[in-house]
Amino acid sequence: MPILVMKFGGTSVATPDRIKRAAKRVGREVANGYDVIVIVSAMAGKTNELVGWVNETSPLYDAREYDAVVSSGENVTAGLMALTLQEMDVPARSWQGWQVPLKTTSAHGSARIEEIPPENILKKFGEGMKVAVVAGFQGISPEGRITTLGRGGSDTTAVAFAAAFGAERCDIYTDVDGVYTTDPRICDKARKLDRIAFEEMLELASLGAKVLQTRSVELAMRYGVRLRVLSSFEDNNEEAGTLVCAEEDIVESNVVAGVAYSRDEAKMTLISVADRPGIAAAIFGPLAEAGVNVDMIVQNISEDGRTDMTFSCPVDQVKRAEASMEKAKESGSINYHDLVADTGVSKVSVVGIGMRSHAGVAARMFQSLKDENINIKVITTSEIKISVLIDRKYMELAVQALHDAFELEKAS
């Protein structure tokens, strides 16, 4: 039998009734001839309740105990889903991470999957079981302790199972009906994409389109898992949702696939830094240690052996960045005249694998922003992405203008 992996997030299994709706989708795929592996999250709100108790108990908690507590939510859903399927006469049983076993590293709280031996579950499929319901987000360490995979870990679990079992597809059921050219709340012309390349999805995911966890997309790309994102609250036909797949599976596509944004960014400038070999390491080493997620970096032209160094980071990390730089200055490892923080900026990006073979995307992007009188503060580019920092008040306007400029409302 071909194997299908189906993953249901917290809102899709928030109540016994919703679990029933999800189970009906699973039953339909069983009727279609699949052996199904279902990955479930905790019922919506449950993980937060458990995390709250842990934080109340121990602000600097032992991550091994955190994992033991927090993983319990998924176990509940897995059992309830198996019972629901049995009620529908679909042979099913639940598996907790350690029962599979889903083997991970010992990095509690953000463990990485090492191995998923398929034998135990395949044996049950061979005996007539049609659905293995697996508690997502969790595994077992080499020491036999329960681990969790970090935020979005259930997506990653699903993709890892699809890879380990050579599944035909991995369907991620969520509360949106697919991946859009941009955020429909900001741009009413936003259009659902039928297909998107792994690379594009990765850029969109890391830019703040919160449909899929970045790690799960990376894993899908590495193992060639066909990943479909679709809504658990709508009737889905064959063409529903968005298929995240290899570039060669996308026959035609727009040059630009989508416009992404990240609202709460800050632009930090170190003024008059001594420009010497190793200065970048002296600045960004301490920032990384302080847990500042530096995104864009721009170094100005040097004058008289001094330069300005500009970088961006999330607004809520500005204080941490400032403290880190002061400390580095005091220790003498760097020297600068001033550190200026502009906390009123946003990042807007256009993403598309078509950019590799099409010139002029940057020019069209900049012209479009100029037409709206939007000033660009920082630019960075990659092979398939161009990002700019602009004043936050222009963010929505910029997204709409770029969506229009690249005619994203039209399918290719």
Add this chain to the structure above:
Amino acid sequence: MPILVMKFGGTSVATPDRIKRAAKRVGREVANGYDVIVIVSAMAGKTNELVGWVNETSPLYDAREYDAVVSSGENVTAGLMALTLQEMDVPARSWQGWQVPLKTTSAHGSARIEEIPPENILKKFGEGMKVAVVAGFQGISPEGRITTLGRGGSDTTAVAFAAAFGAERCDIYTDVDGVYTTDPRICDKARKLDRIAFEEMLELASLGAKVLQTRSVELAMRYGVRLRVLSSFEDNNEEAGTLVCAEEDIVESNVVAGVAYSRDEAKMTLISVADRPGIAAAIFGPLAEAGVNVDMIVQNISEDGRTDMTFSCPVDQVKRAEASMEKAKESGSINYHDLVADTGVSKVSVVGIGMRSHAGVAARMFQSLKDENINIKVITTSEIKISVLIDRKYMELAVQALHDAFELEKAS
């Protein structure tokens, strides 16, 4: 290091604050020089929430999935308790049933403990861990599935650990401060017992004194585990609570240890049953199959080859008993004239190991009831117990009168 087992029930760990209070008690025993095994229940209300979801999902549930779901409550408490102890600088870690491993039979929902290999936990004690926090009520089957031990299973877990580890004592923390000569809500002269023999506790437990689960007392008796019941809401000194122990550890005792009662009993009489060999089996076999917990049985003198057969059972099982008898009559396996149910009776019992060596306890009991004009409907006796069925309206009066008659308000 000597080992101590401490068990905390659901109300004792209902909130992070209460877990902290329980942890302080554990910390004190560690300071006293013990390695401690803590057995925890689920936070009060959590198990009922989980059971509710299972019942909503699947009224005739797969007990294996029921166990997987319902056991998750204890896992949460175990992790939180370990974290709380760590916050107090007490080296601790949590253990789920399968991690110990606590090996059970495959009788899901009411599994029996088969073995608790102590090696894993002893190894950790050897490495400096002071407290092993174990999720109560759960184990692992030979098939590798999670099992639960049934109601009161956490008491049983605690006693089994005390036996497996040769613990010095097993302290059961609960919401009462010990075992009383009778229910203080009914008799204000009720006195807390400092010590009680296993056999007495067994009779009291099965008679409805809900302090300890019967199975846990049986297990403690078999393995000679010294069991102490005490309050988790009061300061306890060395002599706090009630020690349940072997008869020989009780130096002096009253002839009668306590007066127990069971309020909602029914007295059923099969009138004019053919008195032939095997008639008892023909009656009580079907009743047992129907799930009727028959308690007292009295057979009247036979006359003309026919007799009356009287038995008692809980009031809420009367309908089941009636249906079962009708069915047996229809099938021709028994024959009777009528089945009369008196649903207005209660059972009152006096219990004490001293009865073995003291005559006259029954006489004193019957005289005392007669003095209050209470009519006795059925009597049964065992070596250390005399039980009577009486009209329910006299129950409290009977308990008080017997408490007075045996001078239970006075310590021996």
